[in-house]
Amino acid sequence: MAAAAAAVFTMLTPTGTSFAIDHIPCKDGENFLKIWSHLGGSTSVDCYANRGRISFGGWWIDRIYTGNNDLIYYDSNGADVRINRWTDISFPNRPPKVRVIEIL
Template identity: 65%
Template sequence: MFLKGKKAIGALTAAVAVAATLTFGVPSPAFAIDHVECVGGENFLKIYSHLDGRQSVDCYANAGRTDFGGWWVDRIVTGNNDLVYYDANGDSVRIDRWHDISFPNHPPKIASIEIL
Protein backbone atom coordinates (compact mmCIF):
# COMPACT_ATOMS: atom_id res chain seq x y z
CA MET A 1 0.00 0.00 0.00
CA PHE A 2 2.80 2.38 0.89
CA LEU A 3 4.51 1.69 -2.45
CA LYS A 4 1.37 2.65 -4.40
CA GLY A 5 1.24 5.97 -2.52
CA LYS A 6 4.88 6.71 -3.39
CA LYS A 7 4.18 5.95 -7.07
CA ALA A 8 1.15 8.27 -7.06
CA ILE A 9 3.19 11.07 -5.48
CA GLY A 10 5.97 10.50 -8.01
CA ALA A 11 3.51 10.64 -10.91
CA LEU A 12 1.92 13.80 -9.50
CA THR A 13 5.34 15.42 -9.08
CA ALA A 14 6.23 14.56 -12.69
CA ALA A 15 2.94 16.00 -13.95
CA VAL A 16 3.52 19.25 -12.05
CA ALA A 17 7.07 19.47 -13.45
CA VAL A 18 5.81 19.01 -17.03
CA ALA A 19 3.07 21.64 -16.52
CA ALA A 20 5.60 24.11 -15.12
CA THR A 21 7.93 23.52 -18.06
CA LEU A 22 5.14 24.17 -20.53
CA THR A 23 3.97 27.25 -18.65
CA PHE A 24 7.35 28.90 -18.17
CA GLY A 25 9.43 27.33 -20.93
CA VAL A 26 7.28 28.28 -23.93
CA PRO A 27 7.80 31.86 -25.06
CA SER A 28 4.66 33.96 -25.35
CA PRO A 29 4.13 37.30 -27.06
CA ALA A 30 4.92 40.34 -24.93
CA PHE A 31 2.21 42.96 -24.65
CA ALA A 32 3.94 45.79 -22.88
CA ILE A 33 3.80 49.22 -24.44
CA ASP A 34 7.03 51.14 -23.89
CA HIS A 35 7.57 54.87 -23.55
CA VAL A 36 10.74 55.32 -25.64
CA GLU A 37 13.12 58.10 -26.60
CA CYS A 38 11.99 59.85 -29.78
CA VAL A 39 14.63 59.11 -32.41
CA GLY A 40 14.55 60.57 -35.92
CA GLY A 41 14.01 57.99 -38.63
CA GLU A 42 12.26 55.50 -36.34
CA ASN A 43 8.62 54.65 -36.95
CA PHE A 44 7.43 54.97 -33.36
CA LEU A 45 4.03 56.28 -32.34
CA LYS A 46 4.64 59.99 -31.67
CA ILE A 47 2.17 62.15 -29.73
CA TYR A 48 2.39 65.93 -29.34
CA SER A 49 0.37 67.16 -26.37
CA HIS A 50 -0.11 69.92 -23.81
CA LEU A 51 -1.51 70.36 -20.29
CA ASP A 52 -1.51 73.34 -17.92
CA GLY A 53 0.93 75.37 -20.03
CA ARG A 54 3.36 72.48 -20.49
CA GLN A 55 4.17 70.98 -23.91
CA SER A 56 5.27 67.38 -24.48
CA VAL A 57 6.33 65.09 -27.31
CA ASP A 58 6.21 61.40 -26.39
CA CYS A 59 7.09 58.28 -28.37
CA TYR A 60 5.85 54.74 -27.82
CA ALA A 61 6.71 51.29 -29.16
CA ASN A 62 5.33 47.74 -28.80
CA ALA A 63 1.77 46.56 -28.41
CA GLY A 64 -0.14 47.31 -25.24
CA ARG A 65 -2.14 49.94 -23.40
CA THR A 66 -1.02 52.70 -21.05
CA ASP A 67 -2.46 55.70 -19.21
CA PHE A 68 -1.97 59.06 -20.93
CA GLY A 69 -2.99 61.23 -17.98
CA GLY A 70 -5.69 63.39 -19.56
CA TRP A 71 -3.34 65.48 -21.69
CA TRP A 72 -4.75 67.45 -24.65
CA VAL A 73 -3.39 66.02 -27.91
CA ASP A 74 -2.37 68.40 -30.70
CA ARG A 75 -0.93 65.88 -33.16
CA ILE A 76 -0.53 62.12 -33.57
CA VAL A 77 1.95 60.46 -35.93
CA THR A 78 1.26 56.72 -35.89
CA GLY A 79 4.38 55.52 -37.70
CA ASN A 80 4.11 51.76 -38.22
CA ASN A 81 1.61 51.37 -35.36
CA ASP A 82 -2.16 50.90 -35.36
CA LEU A 83 -3.50 53.02 -32.50
CA VAL A 84 -6.65 53.26 -30.43
CA TYR A 85 -6.94 56.26 -28.13
CA TYR A 86 -9.50 56.50 -25.36
CA ASP A 87 -10.63 60.04 -24.66
CA ALA A 88 -11.85 61.55 -21.41
CA ASN A 89 -15.48 61.21 -22.61
CA GLY A 90 -15.18 57.43 -22.83
CA ASP A 91 -15.01 57.27 -26.63
CA SER A 92 -12.40 55.20 -28.44
CA VAL A 93 -10.90 56.20 -31.78
CA ARG A 94 -8.81 53.96 -34.01
CA ILE A 95 -6.09 55.44 -36.23
CA ASP A 96 -4.33 53.13 -38.66
CA ARG A 97 -0.58 53.09 -39.21
CA TRP A 98 1.16 55.65 -41.42
CA HIS A 99 -1.16 58.54 -40.51
CA ASP A 100 -0.26 62.04 -39.34
CA ILE A 101 -3.26 63.79 -37.77
CA SER A 102 -3.40 67.29 -36.27
CA PHE A 103 -6.10 68.69 -33.99
CA PRO A 104 -5.66 72.50 -34.31
CA ASN A 105 -9.10 73.62 -33.07
CA HIS A 106 -10.54 70.92 -30.84
CA PRO A 107 -7.83 68.67 -29.42
CA PRO A 108 -9.01 65.50 -27.70
CA LYS A 109 -8.25 64.96 -24.03
CA ILE A 110 -6.74 61.49 -23.93
CA ALA A 111 -7.15 59.16 -20.96
CA SER A 112 -5.19 56.22 -22.38
CA ILE A 113 -3.61 54.90 -25.58
CA GLU A 114 -3.29 51.41 -27.01
CA ILE A 115 -0.98 50.15 -29.72
CA LEU A 116 -2.53 47.12 -31.42
Protein backbone atom coordinates (compact mmCIF):
# COMPACT_ATOMS: atom_id res chain seq x y z
CA MET A 1 0.00 0.00 0.00
CA ALA A 2 2.78 2.44 0.89
CA ALA A 3 4.57 1.74 -2.39
CA ALA A 4 1.39 2.43 -4.35
CA ALA A 5 0.84 5.69 -2.49
CA ALA A 6 4.44 6.74 -3.15
CA ALA A 7 4.05 5.95 -6.85
CA VAL A 8 0.88 8.05 -7.10
CA PHE A 9 2.55 10.91 -5.23
CA THR A 10 5.54 10.76 -7.58
CA MET A 11 3.31 10.88 -10.65
CA LEU A 12 1.34 13.85 -9.33
CA THR A 13 4.32 15.91 -8.16
CA PRO A 14 5.68 18.34 -10.78
CA THR A 15 9.15 17.52 -12.01
CA GLY A 16 11.95 19.94 -12.70
CA THR A 17 13.34 22.75 -10.65
CA SER A 18 11.43 25.87 -9.77
CA PHE A 19 13.35 29.12 -9.55
CA ALA A 20 12.82 32.34 -7.70
CA ILE A 21 14.77 35.51 -8.32
CA ASP A 22 17.41 36.15 -5.68
CA HIS A 23 18.94 39.46 -4.58
CA ILE A 24 22.63 38.55 -4.26
CA PRO A 25 25.91 40.28 -3.38
CA CYS A 26 27.57 41.88 -6.39
CA LYS A 27 31.00 40.49 -7.30
CA ASP A 28 33.35 41.67 -10.04
CA GLY A 29 33.59 39.32 -12.98
CA GLU A 30 30.19 37.68 -12.43
CA ASN A 31 27.55 37.73 -15.17
CA PHE A 32 24.50 38.31 -13.01
CA LEU A 33 21.93 41.04 -13.59
CA LYS A 34 23.38 44.26 -12.13
CA ILE A 35 21.34 47.45 -11.66
CA TRP A 36 22.53 50.91 -10.61
CA SER A 37 19.65 53.02 -9.25
CA HIS A 38 18.68 55.98 -7.10
CA LEU A 39 15.73 57.24 -5.06
CA GLY A 40 15.80 60.60 -3.36
CA GLY A 41 19.33 61.08 -2.02
CA SER A 42 20.10 57.36 -1.90
CA THR A 43 21.95 55.34 -4.54
CA SER A 44 22.26 51.59 -4.84
CA VAL A 45 23.97 48.89 -6.90
CA ASP A 46 22.10 45.58 -6.77
CA CYS A 47 22.64 42.17 -8.33
CA TYR A 48 20.13 39.43 -9.05
CA ALA A 49 20.25 35.79 -10.12
CA ASN A 50 17.75 33.13 -11.18
CA ARG A 51 14.52 33.36 -13.06
CA GLY A 52 11.61 35.19 -11.47
CA ARG A 53 10.04 38.52 -10.64
CA ILE A 54 10.65 40.94 -7.77
CA SER A 55 9.45 44.40 -6.74
CA PHE A 56 11.90 47.21 -7.44
CA GLY A 57 10.03 49.75 -5.31
CA GLY A 58 9.79 52.64 -7.77
CA TRP A 59 13.51 53.38 -7.83
CA TRP A 60 14.96 55.26 -10.82
CA ILE A 61 17.32 53.09 -12.86
CA ASP A 62 20.55 54.72 -14.03
CA ARG A 63 22.22 51.69 -15.62
CA ILE A 64 21.55 48.00 -16.28
CA TYR A 65 24.00 45.24 -17.14
CA THR A 66 22.00 42.11 -17.93
CA GLY A 67 24.91 39.66 -17.91
CA ASN A 68 23.69 36.26 -19.06
CA ASN A 69 20.04 37.13 -18.30
CA ASP A 70 17.13 38.30 -20.43
CA LEU A 71 15.20 40.96 -18.51
CA ILE A 72 11.86 42.72 -18.52
CA TYR A 73 11.36 45.78 -16.37
CA TYR A 74 7.92 47.19 -15.67
CA ASP A 75 8.04 50.94 -15.25
CA SER A 76 5.65 53.23 -13.39
CA ASN A 77 4.19 54.50 -16.69
CA GLY A 78 2.89 51.02 -17.51
CA ALA A 79 5.54 50.08 -20.10
CA ASP A 80 7.05 46.59 -20.18
CA VAL A 81 10.60 46.87 -21.54
CA ARG A 82 12.60 43.81 -22.57
CA ILE A 83 16.40 43.93 -22.57
CA ASN A 84 18.36 41.01 -23.98
CA ARG A 85 21.28 39.30 -22.30
CA TRP A 86 24.79 40.76 -22.57
CA THR A 87 23.42 44.30 -22.77
CA ASP A 88 24.91 47.24 -20.85
CA ILE A 89 22.63 50.28 -21.06
CA SER A 90 22.68 53.65 -19.28
CA PHE A 91 19.88 56.17 -18.82
CA PRO A 92 21.74 59.47 -18.19
CA ASN A 93 18.91 61.88 -19.09
CA ARG A 94 15.61 60.11 -18.54
CA PRO A 95 15.96 57.14 -16.20
CA PRO A 96 12.92 54.85 -15.93
CA LYS A 97 11.11 54.62 -12.60
CA VAL A 98 10.71 50.86 -12.16
CA ARG A 99 8.07 48.96 -10.20
CA VAL A 100 9.10 45.36 -10.97
CA ILE A 101 11.99 43.52 -12.61
CA GLU A 102 11.75 40.03 -14.11
CA ILE A 103 14.54 37.69 -15.20
CA LEU A 104 13.26 35.40 -17.95
